[in-house]
Amino acid sequence: MNRTRTKKKIIAFLIATALVVLTLYLLYSFHDLLHNLFAVRIGLGESSANTFVRVLRLVFFALLAYLLVRALNSLIFGLVFRFRRGFEAPALVRNIFTIIAFTALFFLIFSRIFPGANLGALFTTSAIFGVILGLALQDTLGNFFAGISLQADRPFQVGDVITVGALRQTGVVEEITWRAVKIRTFANHIVLISNSTAAKEPIEVCPRNNLNARLVFFNTLYSDSPAKTIHVVREAVREADNVSQKITPVVRIRNLADNGVDYEVKYWLDDYSKYNDTDALVRQRIWYAFRRAKLNFAYPTRTLLIERRATAGLREGEESAIIERLSAVDIFAPLSPDEITTLAQAATSHVFAPEETVIRGGDPGSSMFVVHNGRVSVEVAENGMSRTVATLSDGAFFGEMALFTGEPRTASVVALEETEVLEIGHSAMKSVFDNNPDLVESLSHIIAERRQGLAATEDSARSKEDATAGLLSSIKRFFGLK
Ligand code: CMP
Numbered sequence: 001m002n003r004t005r006t007k008k009k010i011i012a013f014l015i016a017t018a019l020v021v022l023t024l025y026l027l028y029s030f031h032d033l034l035h036n037l038f039a040v041r042i043g044l045g046e047s048s049a050n051t052f053v054r055v056l057r058l059v060f061f062a063l064l065a066y067l068l069v070r071a072l073n074s075l076i077f078g079l080v081f082r083f084r085r086g087f088e089a090p091a092l093v094r095n096i097f098t099i100i101a102f103t104a105l106f107f108l109i110f111s112r113i114f115p116g117a118n119l120g121a122l123f124t125t126s127a128i129f130g131v132i133l134g135l136a137l138q139d140t141l142g143n144f145f146a147g148i149s150l151q152a153d154r155p156f157q158v159g160d161v162i163t164v165g166a167l168r169q170t171g172v173v174e175e176i177t178w179r180a181v182k183i184r185t186f187a188n189h190i191v192l193i194s195n196s197t198a199a200k201e202p203i204e205v206c207p208r209n210n211l212n213a214r215l216v217f218f219n220t221l222y223s224d225s226p227a228k229t230i231h232v233v234r235e236a237v238r239e240a241d242n243v244s245q246k247i248t249p250v251v252r253i254r255n256l257a258d259n260g261v262d263y264e265v266k267y268w269l270d271d272y273s274k275y276n277d278t279d280a281l282v283r284q285r286i287w288y289a290f291r292r293a294k295l296n297f298a299y300p301t302r303t304l305l306i307e308r309r310a311t312a313g314l315r316e317g318e319e320s321a322i323i324e325r326l327s328a329v330d331i332f333a334p335l336s337p338d339e340i341t342t343l344a345q346a347a348t349s350h351v352f353a354p355e356e357t358v359i360r361g362g363d364p365g366s367s368m369f370v371v372h373n374g375r376v377s378v379e380v381a382e383n384g385m386s387r388t389v390a391t392l393s394d395g396a397f398f399g400e401m402a403l404f405t406g407e408p409r410t411a412s413v414v415a416l417e418e419t420e421v422l423e424i425g426h427s428a429m430k431s432v433f434d435n436n437p438d439l440v441e442s443l444s445h446i447i448a449e450r451r452q453g454l455a456a457t458e459d460s461a462r463s464k465e466d467a468t469a470g471l472l473s474s475i476k477r478f479f480g481l482k
Contacts, residue, residue, distance in 0.1 A: 013071065020064045027057055058113050065105040073098050092147050095178040139196070143179045146195035150176055159208040161273050164193055165201035172273045186276050211244055212272040216282045219260045219298040220290075226253060226261065227354060227418040229295055236289035237265055242278045244268040260298020322347055322422060325372050328395050331443060334436055346428035352415035358398075361412040365402035367425045371395065374419025380411045380454060389453055391416070401447050403429065404440075404475045410454055430479055437481065444471040 027034070031053065038049035077094050110117070156162050156173055162183060163170040169191050171183030180192040206212040220229050230251040237249045247268045255262040265286070269278055290297065322344040326332055332340060349372065352358055358376060359365060371392055378390045378398060389411060392398055402409045403426060433440055448467040475481075 013067065017064070017067050020060055020067065024057070024060050024064065027053070027060065054113050058110060061109045061113070062106055065109060066102055069098055069101045069105065072101065091175050091177040092151050096148075099178075139194075140179070143195040146199035147176065147178045149199060150181070150195055155203065156205045157208070159273075161206040161208075161212075161275075163204040164198065165203065167191075167193065167197075167201070169193065206272045208272070210272075211246060211268045212275075213266050213268045214275050214279060214282075215264045215266050216279055216286075217254070217262065217264050218283070218286055219257065219262045221260050221296040221298050224261070224295045225351070225418055228293065229261075229263065232289050232293045232295060233263070233265055233286055236285040237267055237282050240267075240278065240281045240285050242270050242274055243282070244270050257298070259300050318349070319344060322349070322372070325370060325395065325422065329370055329397055331397065331439065331446065334439060334442075335432065339432060339435060343424060343428055343432060347422040347424050349420055349422055351418065351420045354415055354417050356415050358413045358415060358419075358421060359409050361409050363409050365399055365409050367423050368397055368399040368403045368429070369413075369421040369423050370397045372420040372422050374421075375416040376413050376419055376421075377416055378411045378413055386412075390450075400443060401450065404443060404447065404478065405471065406478045410451070433479055433481055440475050440479075440481065441468075441472060444468045444475060447471050 034053055034056075035049050038044045038052050039046055042049075044052060073094055077097070158173050158175065160173050161170065162173055162181075169183065169185065171185040171189075171191060173181060174184050174190070175182040176195075178195075180194050181198045183191050183193065185191055218233070233251045234249050237243060237251075238245075243249065244267070249265055249267040251263060251265045253261055254264050265282065267278075267282065269275055289295075323340055326340050326344055326347070327337075332343070335343070347370075350358075352374075358369065361380060371394055373394060375391060375393045376398065377388045378392065379386045379388050381387075392413075398413050399409070401407065445468050448471055451467060
């Protein structure tokens with residue numbers, strides 16, 4: 001395709017050159033005849049006919065010069081530059097070469113054909129000519145100099161993706177000529193932005209050799225966990241074609257909106273000029289990942305919340321899961337199924353994000369917690385540093401010390417991952433104790449043991465039995481038990 005075009009161009013060039021040379025030959029061979037024709041037949045007079053013939057020669061020599069300059073241009077920049085240096089000269093450089101070479105040749109030809117005339121003086125002394133030329137070339141010269149400054153500054157290069165301020169035109173730079181910047185839009189249209197516009201307008205440049213990022217937006221229902229969503233989307237997007245492996249995509253919550261949680265995923269592209277396709281692929285990957293992970297896109301919704309008093313707002317499935325969880329907690333082993341159900345109905349579920357604090361050491365507390373799903377760490381502050389005393393997972397409990405003794409929280413408990421805990425308050429535990437006095441004793445053992453773990457040096461002096469006995473009586477007192 002390109003080769004046939006070049007061939008056609010060469011043939012056209014050769015024909016044009018041959019025609020011009022032939023015309024010049026005829027002008028010289030039939031000089032007397034032409035001169036006579038203009039001077040006598042048409043009646044221009046001797047000197048005017050002479051000038052007219054010379055002007056004709058000037059025009060054809062100028063044409064020949066133009067053709068030669070074009071040929072030279074193609075030869076130097078098209079062939080020599082490409083092979084020798086491995087790159088193509090910018091269009092603007094080629095244009096400047098053409099203009100300078102042609103002007104020089106034109107001056108030379110003019111001085112040969114009109115030896116007496118001073119072309120420079122003609123240009124400089126003619127004020128009217130200057131004004132006309134200035135006005136006519138105002139825009140052209142503006143573009144020309146803006147083009148030179150674009151070449152010097154190189155704010156963008158061929159292959160970069162640019163968006164031009166007010167025009168909001170985005171495309172890949174194909175060429176920077178002496179008049180305009182040529183970009184190919186993503187609809188495969190060519191847009192020409194004059195150099196003076198390009199120099200004036202703010203331009204967003206996404207360089208070809210740069211890791212440029214994109215943002216793709218999506219949302220989920222409020223019932224979908226952010227930690228899970230972030231993980232699922234990050235993993236789905238990082239594998240997509242043209243998503244750079246050098247930086248892991250980032251998924252963030254943008255807004256807690258009316259219909260759901262709004263997210264953005266930021267990813268980096270290997271080839272930015274293909275961002276439309278890659279954005280589409282990323283959206284597609286998110287859809288499939290949502291499907292597999294049972295996540296839901298948010299859509300305009302009206303949620304009808306019907307509370308059932310009997311279950312204190314818990315949905316049926318949730319209630320049975322809570323009963324199952326509490327039955328598996330060792331300290332509740334002595335409780336009957338009815339007592340467990342009562343406890344489950346009194347329990348409130350809370351979800352914590354990774355690294356969120358569930359309870360803070362030193363705070364007052366009147367409830368205990370059972371880890372429903374997830375993992376927490378128990379941390380105490382020592383010399384301004386935090387020490388992890390224990391890590392608790394599904395089925396373990398914490399917060400019982402403050403609940404049973406009335407003292408402040410002995411440690412902070414922090415979620416290690418997304419964690420759901422069940423909170424049981426003072427009054428629910430009191431009714432359990434009333435029916436199961438033995439429970440207080442087993443709890444006293446656990447609390448005494450945990451206290452030892454908290455401050456080994458201080459408590460090791462006292463025997464565990466003493467501590468348990470002391471705790472037993474203080475719990476009984478605190479809960480008003482006999
Ligand atoms: P509480 O003092 O109410 O609040 C902090 C909780 O951390 C505490 O109750 C215990 O439930 C828990 N805790 C303290 N020390 C330990 C330990 N050594 N092992 C496990 N859990 C502990």
